[in-house]
Amino acid sequence: MTPPRTAHHPPVAVGEIPPSVAFLLSRLGFEVGRELGHALAGLGLEVRHFGLLRLLADRKGHSQRALGAMLRITPNRMVALIDDLESRGLIERRPHPADRRAYAVTLTGAGSALLDQALQAALDLEVRTCRPLEAEEREQLLGLLRKLAEAKDALNNEALAGIHPGMPASDED
Secondary structure: OOOOOEOOEOOOOOOOOOOOHHHHHHHHHHHHHHHHHHHHHOOOOOHHHHHHHHHHHHOOOOEHHHHHHHHOOOHHHHHHHHHHHHHOOOEEEEEOOOOOOOEEEEEOHHHHHHHHHHHHHHHHHHHHHOOOOOHHHHHHHHHHHHHHHHHHHHHOOOOOOOOOOOOOOOOOO
């Protein structure tokens, strides 16, 4: 059956598999995510750690609850993640300045240094991934991916720019 023609889909012959942005993004995301996981493992990090460290570098002093909401992590999982990184001296909890019942979470010097190493590993992976592209093509791709991510975030009523939701959202995951 031929898919309906839209402004974004040229006609496809019967029996032909149409090109799929969703499939290619999924395939590349899986492969690049796996490679990122291996690179981070060499630093003793997982993607979920990297996501939280990146968020803490960008959003200093937020409470555990607020950070968990931004990353879509249940409170008990967030406590475990914070405990893990705190026990390694990468982050610390401080009394929250606006809510005495909460803690503000911040990066330590060691956390910032490790984040720098993780960001370099991610950048190295990006360079390898984008090697076939010209600089202008990479910028164009980045702009298009941002546009898609922002539209998806808006559709889901979320503001997760720069944050990777590669963490389970609930205990059932």
